[in-house]
Every structure is written in structure tokens, then in C-alpha cells.
Amino acid sequence: MTHSLRLGVAGLGTVGASVVRMIARRADALFAATGREIRITAVSSRDRNRDRGLDLSGIQWFDDPVALARSGAVDCVVELIGGSEGPAKATVEAALASGKHVVTANKALLAHHGAALAKAAEAAGVALAFEASVAGGIPVVKALREGLPGNAVSRVYGILNGTCNYILSRMEREGLTFEACLKDAQALGYAEADPTFDVEGFDTAHKLAILTSLAFGTVVDAEGVSVEGISRVQPLDLRMADELGYRIKLLGVAQATAAGIEQRVHPTMVPKSSAIAQVMGVTNAVTVDADAVGELTLIGPGAGGEATASAVVADIADVAANMAAGRVRPTFGRPSAALRPAERVEMQRHEGGYYIRLTVHDRPGVAAGVATRMAEREISIESILQRRSENAAVNDPRGRSGQPVPLVLITYAATEGNIRAALDAIAADGLLAESPQLIRIERE
Template identity: 65%
Template sequence: MDKVLRVGIAGLGTVGASVARLLGAQAKDLAARTGRAIRIAGVSARDPGRDRGVDLSGAAFFADPVALARSEDIDVFVELIGGEEGAARASVTAALQAGKSVVTANKALLAKHGLELAQLAEQTHAALAFEASVAGGIPIVKTLREGLAGNSVARVYGILNGTCNYILSRMELEGLSFAECLADAQKLGYAEADPTFDIGGFDTAHKLAILASLAFGVKLDADNISIEGIQDISLADIKAAAELGFRIKLLGVAQRTEHGVEQRVHPTMAPLSSPIAQVMGVTNAVTVDADAVNELTLVGPGAGGMATASAVVADIADIARGIRSAPFGLPVAHLAAAEKSPMQRHEGGYYIRLSARNHIGAAAAIAQRMAERDISLESIVQRRPGSDDSVVPVVLVTYATTETSVREALAAIVADGHIAEKPQVIRIERD
């Protein structure tokens, strides 16, 4: 058996402590599978005396994670600190500069500095592994980078944020408002006190940037992803979706188009018949459309200590075996600059909910504005007025059209004064 692989873990929160427990519990099997024992040689955390429910007495403690990263007593540095700058970036950089392999779950760090870190890993012949950075326990990174290496991917999309999926699921199943579901998510620890990063779609965007790079061989480009969150989704939208045969999900979508690679995050009407629509609660799911396998969907826990630790330990095991893959599937020099497809060029169906003023000619004027932009309507439903009979809810479902056409038509409808509130627009993602 080869010599022991010495691991240093920076960050002993829920995930870090779970990694330590899993390495201990699976020590014998991991040694048999990888051909070498794996031992935690060093740790770094804010509070050295805190009881984390795992015996770390055999590991040296480092107050400074950068010092741990540079230590000659470790072979692999595991970064579980979080954040795109500060200690996380400094320690990962230090480890790679020292020629030590790195395992991280930090999607924000990768989305911002992934190319720079991957290039550094190439220069020092170190591994940079990040299975845990996207969709927790779902092995989507290895699936795209290695399992589907013989495929040409047309589209990758999925539910990448458990907080948002939990909120939308509760709204549908229990008829609760967005605000009520968000408050419950915060009480249960699924959402932060400031939930903007999750519900605003930014967490999903970071993960999507990583998936797009792996799927299409392009450089990470999180700054050019079109992002919309779920904060404006109402119960009226949830109910209308069900009646129309859809379920609302916050999806991250990256796909090839004739104009380039389109990357977008937004609430989506997913057909009830699709696998992605069946995923409820905090669970994540990723679907890959590729030429050889057609459609492949992976479903599993997207967060949580043990699920994320499972992905971290899988990366450590690969390093123990001597596996060194190009972090994003190709050497950095071979990654193409993503030819961006602006959101305005997006083509597809749309769900549009309008609060039309209840006067003669309003509905006809709305339909006329749609026709002027060559938007064909698959259905139009005019509902009974609520407590305010001066406003009539109108739901439109379009056939495939462009984002530009929809936005121009709605701007004209607003200017005409026929609606009382801001239009609600949700894109439809067909099978």
C-alpha cells in the first residue's frame, strides 16, 4: 500500500465536521478502494475548543488556514471556509502554489476565480477538485467532465438551490404565501437572515457558471448570466401553473443556441410530466441533454453536512488514487471565450399574467399588441374579478416567441393604460 495521504481541513462547520466523521467511518474501505490510507493531519477553525462530535486529537491545529495550506505535513488541502475572497482565496492559492492538491465546496470562489486557480493548478501539477460546489451530493461535476466525455451537450439545466425549491414547494402544497414560506425556511435554517443570495438567484448563477464551463468547454462567465429570483412569485401564479399543467421551479439553464451559449436563471414553468417538475422540497436535480445519452437527470440532496461531505470525500479519494483531471474538463488555454447569447434573443413559450382594467376594449387591445409583435397565443384565460371588480386577472400562454417581442408588447400594453399592475412574466421550459 502506498504511503498515507495526509489531509488538512480548513473550516470545521457542519460540512467540515461531517467530512472528518466520514473519513473516520470509511477509513478501512477508503484505504482498500484507493490503495492508501487517508488521515487528517491538520485542521484550521475559528474556535479550536468547540466540541464538533468528532475526535480530531491526532490532527495539528492551525489558527491561520494559509499556514495549514503551506504546511509540509499535509498533501491535500480541503477548503470549507466559504466566500470568494479573504481566507478562502488566500489559502487555496497558497496550497496550489505549494503544489498541494485542493478540494473545495466553494462555488463563489470558483465562479469568481476558478480560471485563475485552475491555471495555477496546471502549473504546479496539483489537482483542483470541486464536486461539492454544485448540487451537494449529486455527482454532476464528474458526470459532465468524465462520464459524458464522449457526448456533445446541447443543454444543462436544473434546480440548484434547495431554499428556493423548498419555498415554491410549500407555496404549492400548502397554499402559503411567499413571505410565510420564506419565514419558515429561515426558522428551519434553510435560508439565511438575509436571503437575497438564495431567493435572488445569485447562488444558482454561481453554480450554473461552473456547469456551463464543464458542459460546453467555455470560460466561466458568471457576470453575464441573466438572473431573476423568485421573490415576485405569487399564489396566483402557482395555481395558474397547476391548472395549465406546469409547476414553477427556479432553474439555472445553459444551452447552445445559433447565437452562442445562453446562460440564465429565472422562475420557470416546467411541464408536470418532466422529471425536474417532480423534485420537491430542498432536493436538487440536474438534467443534461446530450447527443449520445439523450436526456439524463440526476436527483439528490443539494445541501446538508453529510451529502456535501460525500462529494468532498469522493474528491479526496480520487486524489488518493492519483487521478488528476483538468478542473473544467479542458486545459485553461483550450477553454473558449463563451460567445454570449443575450437574453433578448431567447426563444420559447411564455406565461404572462396581467391585471387588466375592467373596461370595454381592454382585452382586444392587449391581444392586438401581442399580434403586432407576431406573438401567437396558445391560450388566453380571463378570470372573474376578485374583491376589486375594476380589475380582471388575465392569463396568457404564448407559443414560441422571443424575449424582445414579449417585452416590447408588454411595454406597449403598459403605455396604453390597460393594466393596473406590473405584468408577471414566467418562461416556459418544454421537455
């Protein structure tokens, strides 16, 4: 008879409670899939007396998750506490140090300490699994780590934050402001009371850093991600994007360039016809560009207790199926020693198309002045959209009001350094009534 896999679950919030119920509900299927009984033998959470509607009879309770991690009654610790430091980190470190497999949904922990933890897991010969840390229920970690070993990846990008995609989807569909949509998202529980972490792109950056390591074999480097959130996107930008054949999504993008692996999070124009442009609401999506498969896209739920628990339980099943082996697949798809340091590529060196929305004074020669400054930096303009102010004809027989009006440019591929320099020159010329809006374009 095969030894069962004894789980210690640290953290009994929404995801933890879903995991406990799923392990019970799917007991037979999990046994059939893995050849091993999976039992929860220990749990830990902050408040022992809260009613979670869970049957925890016969399960050992720990007030201290680190004690749970060290318990002899546990083979695998499921860390669902969250946060890159404090009890989550201490729990995972204690588990690995005492030779226990770890399954975690903790993106912040992996993004900041992934390399060190992978090394510890390797030294102990145990698994450190984190499918749930990126894109919730989408099995993208497995796809990158095990599904594409014959491929060299050139780019991975995705919609990794449901809150931002929900807000942008509503702004687009209903013409509302960022602030109004954020308020609704908060009312619906899609956004936190302090939404900074989500809407300013930091959550996406953590997930991207993990994907980058898996896709390119680099040491996970969250600090190397350039981050820009969605709070400056205006309804006018979404309307202009629509007219020009694009949608605006907050993307995390990791891309191989001559200078190294770019890691960037920013509002992005994507062609309406792309798979990723169809992804609306809280749904997540990840696209991988690789030499053999070409383009591969995975779409699914990015959050929620059940969807996240689905990813956690898949990792647990992998541990159960493979623990007899006495060896496990390396955390980031290759041994720690084989991970390359991530070269940081400055955004100034990024090359791509740009959407630039200027607010110019509606005067003769403005468009020409803008075009000249662009040409000086060898920036080619693909298209230009100029909107007269609505009462222009009333103010001026030649149709010019002198009032601020939008002037939108789409550029061919240019470096960000040149774009910024041209915009500085245009501002110095006194042509701008407001600071410019700049949104990067990501092509398929």
C-alpha cells in the same frame, strides 16, 4: 507500501466536521477503493476552543489556514471556509502554489476565480476538485466531466437551490405567499436570516456558471448569468401554472444557441410530467440534454453536512486513487488553454415560450387590445385564461366590473425582446392596472 494521502482540512463547520467523521468511519472502504491510506494530519478553524465533538488527537492545529496550506505535512488541502475572497481564496492559492491538491466545496470561489485557479492547478500538476460546490451530494460534476465525453451537450438545467425549491413547493401545496414560506424556511434553518443570496438567485447563478463551464468548455463566467429570483412569484401564478399543466421552479439554465451559451436563472414553468417537476422540497436536480444520451437527470440532496461531505470525500478518494499518476484530469474537463471565452447572450435575445399574467381593467375590448399588440410583434398565443372578478355579475349586467382582473397568456416561442416590447405597448395603451408578471417556460 504506498505513501498515504495526508489531508489538511481548513474549516470545521458542519461540513468540515462531517468530513472528519466520514474519513474515520470509512477508513477501510476508502483504502479498498483507492489503494491508499487517507489521513487527516492538519486542521484549521476560527475557534480552537469550540467543542465540535471531534477527536482531533494527533492532528496538527493551524490558526491560519494559509499556513496549513503551506505545511509540509499536507498533500491535499480541503477548503471548507467559503466565500469568493479572503481566507478561502488565499488558502486555495497558497495550496496550489505549493504543489498541493485542493478539494473544495466553495461555489463562489469557483464561479468567480475558477479559470485562474484551474490554470494554477494545471501549472502545479495537481488536482482542483469541487464536486461539493454544485448540487451537494449529487455527483453531477463527475457526470459532466467524466461521464459524457462522447456527447455534445446542448443544454443543462437544474434546481440548484434547496431554499427556493422548498419555498416554491410549499407555496404550491398550501397556497401560501412567498413571505410566509420564507419565514417558515428561516425558522427551519433552510434559509438564512438574510435570504437575498438564495431567494434572489445568486447562489443558483454561481452553481450554474460552474456547470456551464463543464458542459460547454467555456471559461467560467458568473457575471454572464442573467439572474432573477423568486420573490415576485405569487400564489396566483402557482395556481395558474397548475391549471395550465405546469409547475414553477427556480431553474438555472445554460443552453447552446446560435448567439452563444445562454446562462440564465429565473422562475420557470416546467411541464408537470417532466422529471424535474417532481422534485419537491430541499432536493436538487440537474438535467443534461446531450446528443448521444438524449436526456439525463440526476436527483438528490443539494445541501446538508453529510451529503456535502459525501461529495468532498468522493473528490478526496479521486485524489488518493490518481495521485500516483503524476497527472490529473483537467479541472473543467479540458486544459485551461482549451476553454473558450463565454459569449454573453442578452436575455432580450432569448427565445422561448412565456407565461404572461396581466392585471387588466375588466372592460370591453381589453383582451382584443392585448392580442393586437402581441400580434404586431408576431407573438403567437398558445392559450389564454381569463378570470372574471368574483362579483362581476353584481356590478354589471354584462358581467364586467371595470375592476382589475387577471388575464393570463401562454405564448409559443417568441424572443424576449418582442415580448417586452409588446408589454410596453400594452402598458402605454393604459390597459394594465399593475405591472405584468412574466415567467419563462422551459420545455423538455
